[in-house]
Amino acid sequence: MPTQRRPRADAQRNAERLLAAAEDAFRRDGTDASLERIARAAGVAVGTLYGHFPRREALIAAVLRTRHDALFGHGETLLAEQPPAEALRSWVRACSVHAATYRGLAELLAAGPGDAASELHGDCARMADLTHRIAAAARRAGALDATVTDDDLTTLMNAAAWTHGQSEQQSERLIDATLRGMVGRVTA
Known part of the structure; x- marks a missing residue:
């Protein structure tokens, strides 16, 4: 060897x-x-x-490596130790703040796992998996409506990341209001 x-x-x-x-x-x-x-x-x-x-993605992935490891560790801790509603809220906030680190990062991460050859593929897949598991726990606990998809949560994270760049307070309000609306079905 x-x-x-x-x-x-x-x-x-x-x-x-x-x-x-x-x-x-x-x-x-x-x-x-x-x-x-x-x-x-x-x-x-x-x-x-x-x-x-x-490739550019290789440089971005290398710069983010430590930050991603901390984010994913935080997500695992939330899943294991927090009530599902709080874990979901904290995960959405953490991902939004992370994606707001650099202009353009939210778009790269929102693309999802995408091309398996991309250096960001593994991290995007891990983020999607954690989002799925945290959301599933919240659904089982009644803290997230069954009709809310993982893609809906990712969209919220990206919108909050963009808003965070303009106003951190407004980003928090967006997350809180949207998650409140995602708990129960809205009927006409």
């Missing part, structure tokens, strides 16, 4: 500088930030960026 070699120290430093520069660029310019500018800010050639991260 071949052993995996550790990356050279200079390659590791380049990757770390690229991730730090990408974090800054994504916060400032959104997920469509110029890859050339990211490479320049890291002090490397754009070819070095592509050597570490062959």
Whole structure:
């Protein structure tokens, strides 16, 4: 069985500088930030960026790795330890705040698992699975109407993420009002 070699120290430093520069660029310019500018800010050639991260999605996924691990751990904890209604509300809030981290991130995550070759595929699938399990628990407990789909919740998360960029308070109000409306069927 071949052993995996550790990356050279200079390659590791380049990757770390690229991730730090990408974090800054994504916060400032959104997920469509110029890859050339990211490479320049890291002090490397754009070819070095592509050597570490062959696609934009690979760079975004690497920047989000720690944040996603924390988000998914939080979702598992909510599912295991919180009453279903509170778990649902907290999960929707957490996903909305997460998706508001960078302009354009909500759209990438909303695309769902999509292309299995995408570096974001696994994380999108994990987010969809957690949303499904938390929503199913809320439905069983009567805290979410049976007609509300997982896609409805994802739409709410993305709308709240966009709103969060404008007003955090308005985003919270949107989540609270919408989830209240999703508890019981609205009849005409």
